[in-house]
Amino acid sequence: MISSANLYALTGSGLFSLGLYGLIMYAHLLRKILAINVMGSGIFLLLVALAYRSPGQPDVVPHAMVITGIVVAVSATALALGLMLKLATHSSSTQLPDED
Amino acid sequence: MASLINTFINTLNWPVLLILLPLIGAMICFIWPRSAILTGLITLSAVLCCVAGLTWQLLEHGVYRHPVGGWGAPLGIDLYADGLSLIMLLTTALVGSAISVYSTAYLKPQESTRFWPVWLLLLAALNALFLSADLFNLYVTLELMGLAAVTLTALSATRQAYNGAMRYLLATLLGSLCYLLAIALLYHAYATVDISLLAQRVDSSPVSWAAFGLISAGLALKTALFPLHFWLPPAHSSAPAPVSALLSALVVKASFYILLRVWLEIFAPLGAGAVELFGLLGMLAVVWGSIQALRQTRLKLLIAYSTVAQIGYLFMAFPLASNRPQLWAAVLYLALSHALAKSAMFLSAGNLLKYGGHDRISDLDRVVQRLPLTAAAFALAGVSIMGLPPSGGFISKWLLLEAAITQGRWDLALVMIFGGLLAAAYIFKVLGRTFTQAATTHEARAVPASMEWPALLLALGAIVLGFIAIPMFGLIHIGDAFGLGGVQP
Amino acid sequence: MFFIAFGLLMALAWVRLQAPDVALAEAAIGAGLTGALLLAALSRLNSIEHTTAAPAYPQKSARALQLQSWLAMALLLILNAGLAYSILSLPDTGAGLTPLVTMQLEHSGVKNPVTAVLLNYRGYDTLLEVFVLLLALLSVWSMGTSQQQPEASPGPVLDNLMRLLAPVLILVAAYLLWVGADAPGGAFQAGSVLAAAGVLLLLSGWRLPTRLLDRPLRIVLIAGPAVFIATALATLLSSGRLLQFAPDWAGVLILLIETFATLSIGVTLAALFAGGRPHHPPDRS
Incomplete structure (x- = not known):
C-alpha cells in the first residue's frame, strides 16, 4: 500500500520527467520555458510531499526551501521570457536555430 | 605593532566580507550607475585584500568554519574554507581583477553601466559558492551565478549573443534542477543538507545513488563535459571578450568545484564505477574538443572549443586520483592554470577583435609587429594550454601523465599526449598567422595599454605557476580536503 | 491559461x-x-510576430521526430523508474529537522516555524535570494527599455474596479506581512500580493510619474536587499556572527527585514511584469 505522501512524491517525480520530455522535444521557446517550470513544480511537490512523512506536524524546512525555490523560479522565468522576446525581435523566430 | 596587525587580521571575518562586499558594491552600482566603474574597481581591490587576509588566517589557524546565525548544522548553514576553497577564491580574485581592469577599456559606456552590477553579483555568487558547506545554499549560489552569467552573455545585444544566452540559460536551469532534485532526495533520506554531516551519514542506498547520478549529470552539464558541452561554444564565443574570459575561467570551474567537493566528501566511498565513466567522457572531450578547435576559422570559437577539451583533462584525472589522492592537488592546479591561461587567451582575442574589427584567424595581419604584448600573451597562455614547461599547465599535466603511466593506464596516457599535440596544432595555427601578412589588410585601431597588460599579466601568471608549485601545493593541502590523513605528497 | x-x-x-x-x-x-x-x-510575442516575417528554419522530417520522441520517452521512463524506486525505498516516516526546529522556535523571535526557517535558521539563503530577484530585474532591464505600447484602455467599469481593488490588495499584503510571524504568510507572499496590486494598476493604464522613475524607483527596489545587508553587517559587528539575532531582538529585526523585503519584492515583481527598463528623460549621463 502506497502512502499518500509517497503518492504525491511519485507525482512530483512524474512531473519532473514530463517537464524534461517537454524541454527536449518542444521547439517553441515558450513551451520550453513552461516545461522548465513544470520540472521545478515536480521537485517542489516531491520536497513537500516527503516532508509530510514526519509524524505529527510536517517538517517545515523543505517548505522554506520550496518558497525559496519558487522565488528563484519566477526570477529565472522572467529572464527567460525577456530573452525569448529579444530573440523574437532579432530573428523573428521563437525557436533556437540548429547548430550554427 | 606586529601583534596589533596580527589581531586585526585574525579578528576580521574575511570570508563573510568576501560575500557581503560585492553585494554592497552591486547595490551602489545600481543606485549610482555613473560611478559604477569606480565602485567596481574599489570592490575588487577590497576583495583582493580579503583573500590575502583569509590566506594568512588559514595559514595561521587552519580551516575556517562559521555557523551563520549561530545555529550550526544541521539547522543552520555553515560557511567553510580550506585549501581547496582558498585556491578557488584566490583564482577568482586574481582573474576577476585583471578582467575588471580590462573591461574598463573594452566595454562601451552603455555596456559598462549594465556590466558592473551584474558582474559584482556574479563575484558575490562565486565567493559564496566556494565558501558554502551546505548543499541547498550551494543551489541558491548556483542560480545566482547562472542567471548572472547568462545576463552577461547577452550583454552585446546581438542576435548571436541572445541565441547563445538562451541556450546557456536553458542548459544551466536544467542543470540546477537536476541538482535540486538530488538535494531533495538527500535531505529526505538523511535529514541534513550539510556536506560534512552527509559525509558521515550517507550509505550505499538507492537514494544516494540516484542523488549522485543527478548531481553528476546536472553539474557535468553546467561544466560542459562532453557530450553535454553543446551550449558552451555559442555562449562563450558570442559574449564580449571580458565576459567570455569570466565564463571560461571561473563560472565553468565553479560547478566543477562543487562536483569535486561533493565527490571527495560524500560519494567517493560509494563506488568506483563512476570514475571510469568520468574518465571515458573526459578522454572523448579532449579528443573531440581539440579536433573541433582545430577546425574553427574564428578565433573565439577556437578558444571556446579548447575550453571543452581542457575540461576533459579535469575529468580524466578522476580514475587516476581515486587510486592516489595526492593527485587531486594536481587537478586543482590544472584548473587554476587553465583559468589564468584561458582568460589571457580570451582577452588577447578581444584585443585582436578591437584592433582589426574581426576575429577571423586567416586574416590576422602581422599582429606580432603591431601588438607585440598581445601576441606574447597569447603565446605564453598557449604554452600552458599545450602543457609545455615551464608553466602551471606543464606541472599538473606532467603529474597526471606520470600517474597514468605508473598505474598502467595507457589509454589515458595516450589521450593526454595526443591532446597535447592537437593543442599545439591549434595554437600554432593561430600563432603562425600572426607573423604573416594577410591577403586583405584592415584599418587598424589602437589598443590601449589597459587592455594589453591584463592579458599579458594573466598569461605570465600561468607561466609563473610553473615555478611556485611547491608553496602553492602547500596552500592546497590546508585542511586536508583530499583525505590524505597528514601524508604530504 | x-x-x-x-x-x-x-x-x-x-x-x-x-x-x-x-x-x-x-x-x-x-x-x-x-x-x-x-x-x-x-501578447508581446504576438505583436512581434504580426509585424515580422515567419521563421524559416528547416524542419526535421516527421519520421526523425517520431524516432527522437520514442527515444526520449524510453530514456525518461527509465529515469522515472529509478526515481520512483529510490523514493519508495525511503522509510515511511522521517522527522527530518522537525525536533530541532521546534526546540529552537522560542529563540527564533517568531511563532510561525516556516518564517523561523526562512528568516532566522536559514536566513542566509534568503539574503542571497533577494539578490536573485534583484538580478532578474537587472537582467530584464539590461536587455532594453520597455515598449511604451499604448495599452488597450480597459473601459470605465474595469478601470474603477481595479482602482478599488488595488488598495484592498495593499491591505491584504500588509496583513500577510504582519501575521507572517505567527501564522502562514510572510515577506514573499505579501510581496507578491503587493505586486498583484501593481500589475492591476499597470493594466489599468496607470504609470509611475516620470520624476519617480529613475532614482526613487531604484531606491525602493534596493531597500529590501539594503536593509538585509545592513542587518547582516550589524549582527557581524555586534555578535561576531553573520545574521545571529539576539533572541530578544529577533522578532523586531525579522519584522524590519520583512517589511522592506516585502516592499522591494512587490515593486520588483511588478517591474518584471512591466518588462524592460522604464523610459526616462534622455540620459543625463
Whole structure:
C-alpha cells in the first residue's frame, strides 16, 4: 500500500520527467520555458510531499526551501521570457536555430 | 605593532566580507550607475585584500568554519574554507581583477553601466559558492551565478549573443534542477543538507545513488563535459571578450568545484564505477574538443572549443586520483592554470577583435609587429594550454601523465599526449598567422595599454605557476580536503 | 491559461499536504505572477510576430521526430523508474529537522516555524535570494527599455474596479506581512500580493510619474536587499556572527527585514511584469 505522501512524491517525480520530455522535444521557446517550470513544480511537490512523512506536524524546512525555490523560479522565468522576446525581435523566430 | 596587525587580521571575518562586499558594491552600482566603474574597481581591490587576509588566517589557524546565525548544522548553514576553497577564491580574485581592469577599456559606456552590477553579483555568487558547506545554499549560489552569467552573455545585444544566452540559460536551469532534485532526495533520506554531516551519514542506498547520478549529470552539464558541452561554444564565443574570459575561467570551474567537493566528501566511498565513466567522457572531450578547435576559422570559437577539451583533462584525472589522492592537488592546479591561461587567451582575442574589427584567424595581419604584448600573451597562455614547461599547465599535466603511466593506464596516457599535440596544432595555427601578412589588410585601431597588460599579466601568471608549485601545493593541502590523513605528497 | 490552472492545482496539493505557507506562495507567485508574466510575454510575442516575417528554419522530417520522441520517452521512463524506486525505498516516516526546529522556535523571535526557517535558521539563503530577484530585474532591464505600447484602455467599469481593488490588495499584503510571524504568510507572499496590486494598476493604464522613475524607483527596489545587508553587517559587528539575532531582538529585526523585503519584492515583481527598463528623460549621463 502506497502512502499518500509517497503518492504525491511519485507525482512530483512524474512531473519532473514530463517537464524534461517537454524541454527536449518542444521547439517553441515558450513551451520550453513552461516545461522548465513544470520540472521545478515536480521537485517542489516531491520536497513537500516527503516532508509530510514526519509524524505529527510536517517538517517545515523543505517548505522554506520550496518558497525559496519558487522565488528563484519566477526570477529565472522572467529572464527567460525577456530573452525569448529579444530573440523574437532579432530573428523573428521563437525557436533556437540548429547548430550554427 | 606586529601583534596589533596580527589581531586585526585574525579578528576580521574575511570570508563573510568576501560575500557581503560585492553585494554592497552591486547595490551602489545600481543606485549610482555613473560611478559604477569606480565602485567596481574599489570592490575588487577590497576583495583582493580579503583573500590575502583569509590566506594568512588559514595559514595561521587552519580551516575556517562559521555557523551563520549561530545555529550550526544541521539547522543552520555553515560557511567553510580550506585549501581547496582558498585556491578557488584566490583564482577568482586574481582573474576577476585583471578582467575588471580590462573591461574598463573594452566595454562601451552603455555596456559598462549594465556590466558592473551584474558582474559584482556574479563575484558575490562565486565567493559564496566556494565558501558554502551546505548543499541547498550551494543551489541558491548556483542560480545566482547562472542567471548572472547568462545576463552577461547577452550583454552585446546581438542576435548571436541572445541565441547563445538562451541556450546557456536553458542548459544551466536544467542543470540546477537536476541538482535540486538530488538535494531533495538527500535531505529526505538523511535529514541534513550539510556536506560534512552527509559525509558521515550517507550509505550505499538507492537514494544516494540516484542523488549522485543527478548531481553528476546536472553539474557535468553546467561544466560542459562532453557530450553535454553543446551550449558552451555559442555562449562563450558570442559574449564580449571580458565576459567570455569570466565564463571560461571561473563560472565553468565553479560547478566543477562543487562536483569535486561533493565527490571527495560524500560519494567517493560509494563506488568506483563512476570514475571510469568520468574518465571515458573526459578522454572523448579532449579528443573531440581539440579536433573541433582545430577546425574553427574564428578565433573565439577556437578558444571556446579548447575550453571543452581542457575540461576533459579535469575529468580524466578522476580514475587516476581515486587510486592516489595526492593527485587531486594536481587537478586543482590544472584548473587554476587553465583559468589564468584561458582568460589571457580570451582577452588577447578581444584585443585582436578591437584592433582589426574581426576575429577571423586567416586574416590576422602581422599582429606580432603591431601588438607585440598581445601576441606574447597569447603565446605564453598557449604554452600552458599545450602543457609545455615551464608553466602551471606543464606541472599538473606532467603529474597526471606520470600517474597514468605508473598505474598502467595507457589509454589515458595516450589521450593526454595526443591532446597535447592537437593543442599545439591549434595554437600554432593561430600563432603562425600572426607573423604573416594577410591577403586583405584592415584599418587598424589602437589598443590601449589597459587592455594589453591584463592579458599579458594573466598569461605570465600561468607561466609563473610553473615555478611556485611547491608553496602553492602547500596552500592546497590546508585542511586536508583530499583525505590524505597528514601524508604530504 | 493552462499554466495558471496547473498552479492552482499545485496550491491545492500544498494545502492537502499541510503546507499553507507554500500554498500561499504558489498561488500568488507560482500561479499568479508567473502566469501574468507568461501572458504578457505571449501578447508581446504576438505583436512581434504580426509585424515580422515567419521563421524559416528547416524542419526535421516527421519520421526523425517520431524516432527522437520514442527515444526520449524510453530514456525518461527509465529515469522515472529509478526515481520512483529510490523514493519508495525511503522509510515511511522521517522527522527530518522537525525536533530541532521546534526546540529552537522560542529563540527564533517568531511563532510561525516556516518564517523561523526562512528568516532566522536559514536566513542566509534568503539574503542571497533577494539578490536573485534583484538580478532578474537587472537582467530584464539590461536587455532594453520597455515598449511604451499604448495599452488597450480597459473601459470605465474595469478601470474603477481595479482602482478599488488595488488598495484592498495593499491591505491584504500588509496583513500577510504582519501575521507572517505567527501564522502562514510572510515577506514573499505579501510581496507578491503587493505586486498583484501593481500589475492591476499597470493594466489599468496607470504609470509611475516620470520624476519617480529613475532614482526613487531604484531606491525602493534596493531597500529590501539594503536593509538585509545592513542587518547582516550589524549582527557581524555586534555578535561576531553573520545574521545571529539576539533572541530578544529577533522578532523586531525579522519584522524590519520583512517589511522592506516585502516592499522591494512587490515593486520588483511588478517591474518584471512591466518588462524592460522604464523610459526616462534622455540620459543625463
